[in-house]
Amino acid sequence: QLQLQESGPGLVKPSETLSLSCIVSGGSISSSSYYWGWIRQPPGKGLEWIGSIYYSGTTYYNPSLKSRVTTSVNTSKNQFSLKLTSVTAADTAVYYCARQGQWLPYFDHWGQGALVTVSS
């Protein structure tokens, strides 16, 4: 059974870099059939797609975040990662990682989510 689990600091200071990892178990991140994505949800608000990455390194990012976002894949550890630079309070959110189909990139499996608070 595929499982995804986010990990990383729950508190980040303004102007610093938010870093999260998503550990994938029960499936291979190197599968050619899937993208691996990040979505966030500010408290009490809706879902916002951040970006997606293919095992080969191909990436797509939300234009509103593109200048601050980097994603990467570590196939040896079966995990993928998110970095968001120059964070502000507006980046406070629950961050989810999720699996997407390669050709039909809806999100069929989600992690539990990780709350990241930006505060000094």
Next chain:
Amino acid sequence: EIVMTQSPATLSVSPGERATLSCRASQSVGTNLAWYQQKPGQTPRLLIYGASTRATGIPARFSGSGSGTEFTLTISSLQSDDFIVYYCQQYNAWPLTFGGGTKVEIK
């Protein structure tokens, strides 16, 4: 960027009644439309993909329809677990975009 608009923002329905949720795309997405449900404090769950195909384990009371720019999620007979938030998402083109959500509340 394709803008997804859900209406209404809040839908008040009595248990056992039918709920109809709408999702509109700013340009055609074909049938590349998914619906998710999210219970309070929980992870979103895939309900429908391909505009009308139920995901694994989703009860038959949930149905999706539409194509192009207009889509509908119908819950035929609302049960207590169904009074939560629903989101649509287009995956026809990058960047991927979600609607703002519809909260279904007890009337």
